[in-house]
Amino acid sequence: MEKFSLGSENLDLRIRIAELERELAEYRSGTVANSNGHATHAVNEDDEDEEEEDLAPQNQDDKAVRLDLDEFRRYGRQMIMSEVGLDGQLQLKRSKVLLIGAGGLGCPAAAYLAGAGIGTIGIVDHDLVEPSNLHRQIMHTVEKVGQPKVKSIISSLKRINPNPKYIAHNYALTPENSIDTLEKYDLVLDCTDSPQTRYMISDACILLGKPLVSASALRSDGQLVVLNNPPGEGPCYRCVFPRPPPPDSVLSCGEGGVLGPVVGAMGVLMSTEALKVLLSKADKKKRRKPAHLSPDIRPADAKDATKKEETPEPKKFYMTIYSAFSETPFRTIRMFGKRKTCQACSPVATITKESMKNGSLDYVAFCGGKGSGKYPPLRKDEIINVEEYNKLRENKEGGILIDVRDDIQFGMCALENSINVPITTILTLPIAPENDGTDGGERTPIPIPSWLPRDASIPIYFICRLGNDSRIAVQRLKKSGLVKGNVIKDIKGGLWEWSRKVDKSFPLY
Amino acid sequence: MTCTTSRHGKRFAIHYQLDFIYQKALKMASTFTVLYFASAHTYTGKSEDTVPGPMAISKLFPYLEEKYPGFRKKVLSSCALSVNLNYVDLIEDAEKEIQNGDEVGIIPPVSSG
Numbered sequence A: 001m002e003k004f005s006l007g008s009e010n011l012d013l014r015i016r017i018a019e020l021e022r023e024l025a026e027y028r029s030g031t032v033a034n035s036n037g038h039a040t041h042a043v044n045e046d047d048e049d050e051e052e053e054d055l056a057p058q059n060q061d062d063k064a065v066r067l068d069l070d071e072f073r074r075y076g077r078q079m080i081m082s083e084v085g086l087d088g089q090l091q092l093k094r095s096k097v098l099l100i101g102a103g104g105l106g107c108p109a110a111a112y113l114a115g116a117g118i119g120t121i122g123i124v125d126h127d128l129v130e131p132s133n134l135h136r137q138i139m140h141t142v143e144k145v146g147q148p149k150v151k152s153i154i155s156s157l158k159r160i161n162p163n164p165k166y167i168a169h170n171y172a173l174t175p176e177n178s179i180d181t182l183e184k185y186d187l188v189l190d191c192t193d194s195p196q197t198r199y200m201i202s203d204a205c206i207l208l209g210k211p212l213v214s215a216s217a218l219r220s221d222g223q224l225v226v227l228n229n230p231p232g233e234g235p236c237y238r239c240v241f242p243r244p245p246p247p248d249s250v251l252s253c254g255e256g257g258v259l260g261p262v263v264g265a266m267g268v269l270m271s272t273e274a275l276k277v278l279l280s281k282a283d284k285k286k287r288r289k290p291a292h293l294s295p296d297i298r299p300a301d302a303k304d305a306t307k308k309e310e311t312p313e314p315k316k317f318y319m320t321i322y323s324a325f326s327e328t329p330f331r332t333i334r335m336f337g338k339r340k341t342c343q344a345c346s347p348v349a350t351i352t353k354e355s356m357k358n359g360s361l362d363y364v365a366f367c368g369g370k371g372s373g374k375y376p377p378l379r380k381d382e383i384i385n386v387e388e389y390n391k392l393r394e395n396k397e398g399g400i401l402i403d404v405r406d407d408i409q410f411g412m413c414a415l416e417n418s419i420n421v422p423i424t425t426i427l428t429l430p431i432a433p434e435n436d437g438t439d440g441g442e443r444t445p446i447p448i449p450s451w452l453p454r455d456a457s458i459p460i461y462f463i464c465r466l467g468n469d470s471r472i473a474v475q476r477l478k479k480s481g482l483v484k485g486n487v488i489k490d491i492k493g494g495l496w497e498w499s500r501k502v503d504k505s506f507p508l509y
Numbered sequence B: 001m002t003c004t005t006s007r008h009g010k011r012f013a014i015h016y017q018l019d020f021i022y023q024k025a026l027k028m029a030s031t032f033t034v035l036y037f038a039s040a041h042t043y044t045g046k047s048e049d050t051v052p053g054p055m056a057i058s059k060l061f062p063y064l065e066e067k068y069p070g071f072r073k074k075v076l077s078s079c080a081l082s083v084n085l086n087y088v089d090l091i092e093d094a095e096k097e098i099q100n101g102d103e104v105g106i107i108p109p110v111s112s113g
Helices: A006-028 A038-046 A069-079 A085-094 A106-116 A149-160 A175-183 A195-208 A260-284 A300-309 A353-357 A386-394 A407-412 A469-480 A494-502 B002-030 B038-044 B057-067
Strands: A096-100 A120-124 A165-169 A187-190 A212-218 A221-227 A317-323 A330-335 A400-403 A418-420 A460-463 A488-491 B031-036 B048-052 B080-083 B086-088 B103-107
Touching: A069 A085, A085 A260, A096 A106, A106 A120, A106 A149, A106 A260, A120 A149, A149 A165, A175 A195, A175 A353, A187 A195, A187 A260, A195 A212, A195 A353, A212 A260, A221 A260, A221 B038, A260 A317, A317 B103, A330 B103, A386 A494, A407 B057, A460 A469, A460 A494, A469 A488, A488 A494, B002 B031, B031 B038, B038 B103, B048 B057, B057 B080
Parallel strands: A096 A120, A096 A187, A120 A165, A187 A212, A330 B086, A400 A418, A400 A460, A460 A488, B031 B103
Antiparallel strands: A212 A221, A221 A317, A317 A330, B031 B048, B080 B086, B080 B103
16 A cells, blocks of 8 residues: 555655664663653653653553653554544553453454553453364464463464553453452453353443443344443443343354354454543543542532533443344444433442442343242242232232333233332342351442332232242342341232232233 | 337336335335344344334334244343434333334344354
8 A cells, every 4th residue: 555655655764764763772871751852741741750661561550651662663553643642642551451251352352452552451261262262263373272261362462562561360250259350450341252241240340430342243243332431421231231131042152153253343343442432531631530430429519510521412322233244234323321220320229349249149140040040939928829919909008019020021011009120120139248247347338229118017029920030039138138127028929820810801921 | 110119118117117116105104114133133034124103112022022923032022122223212212103214123132252
């Protein structure tokens, strides 16, 4: 593409090389502070600490980050873009990005992020490289089969760019370790391959106030969405997909297949979105920090202040869907913001750092995995049959009737005066620690959901279609410790029994 | 002689084209399009359907379930829905009407990678 005017370009290059060599000599002789011209000047604008000469980004919190001449050359092609510039490049170098998953999405995303000069790149993966990975996981090569993926990807990334600091997290992300793992980073990329990890990573990002770039691919389809961006404003994964897919419909790439370039394209798009998120911080760095998650904690005047500074136009959120074989492969869906009733990011959220760390959030069960296969045995006094409950209702002693079916089924048919709290919501309730006082020091009070009665004399009854999920709900609510003293019962046989024995006009389905 | 046939043929072609446009417009005037992405595409074996409208959003899933038994439980229950590239909420927007000519997207969560 640069064939023509080779002569003049050659000359330009020679001149530039001479310049750079002169600068390099000055740099070596220790006069770097003045020799970089504009560069140093710009760096000084936001650097208080002049002595930060060390380029190893071990002290990233220190804002004194600068570029050496090698880096000017390496990143020049992107730095001359108005969207990047020197400030942008320095911002990238200051940034710490975590990629969760070193597979089909993680490989291309990491390659471009490493190439772009991100200061610190962390990678989480516990898998080993397999031959079936190689068609799409382009950072792994034949000789690395059998090696841990994190080791393999980091060695490849170093060959692209040795400058970033690479951190290997050679373990599986779990609810217990996710908070500690994510905490140290500025931005997270979800390159994983299961619904439960997607909900878990999204929840952790909400709790920590980190933006999240999330993408996925299967067969010839891909999805891309930037979540919790800016933190506290954008929707989370639960807002976009409040109901997890039924477990028997979830296919892995191994089961459903995937086209290499489809997942590759999604990974590349992720790196673009990641750069956009990071570069936007460079623009805004003199502004206030993003509003924290819980708006009610902020003083009222602080709220007003942010309003004044920000543009009045509300931020728009988008999801990109890619269908490779469609006539119009890319479509962008405009999202609404946060869901008012979101379990993770709304004011009525019940998910806390505590409940993540102590492992009481069962993501496998939430996604309908094996965890929820067994229905808990209940005591006799925890069960009521439909006829008895009908009598109570007739005497206006029906208490609170909670229907735990999903909202679609609830919308189809429901008992009068029942309220809908889907089982997926109940499964996100925190579990009260069994032995109090072990580490009670920093425990934050668990918010009580609005649908629970504050009055201990009001009985709570759970119902569902067939009487299975309602049993789980009884047990789960008791475990949460959120209600004390209330009668909590399961209506045996659910709406099916209700229709057969109490009200024949109630639809069976 | 040749003149008349060519005029005749031209006339026919115009009629044909007009007819095609009318048909299309007629179809547009009484239907909307449903696009199936990812597992919705796999389940139906189609990339789109034409559905008679207008229709309230809450009626769409029952309609599709009838057309493809088991679709609702296996796929639709977790899907996001868009109308003309705008995300809609199944509960909050349940009573909103899908208009004829609209383009509805059925977007199941893809979770692999």
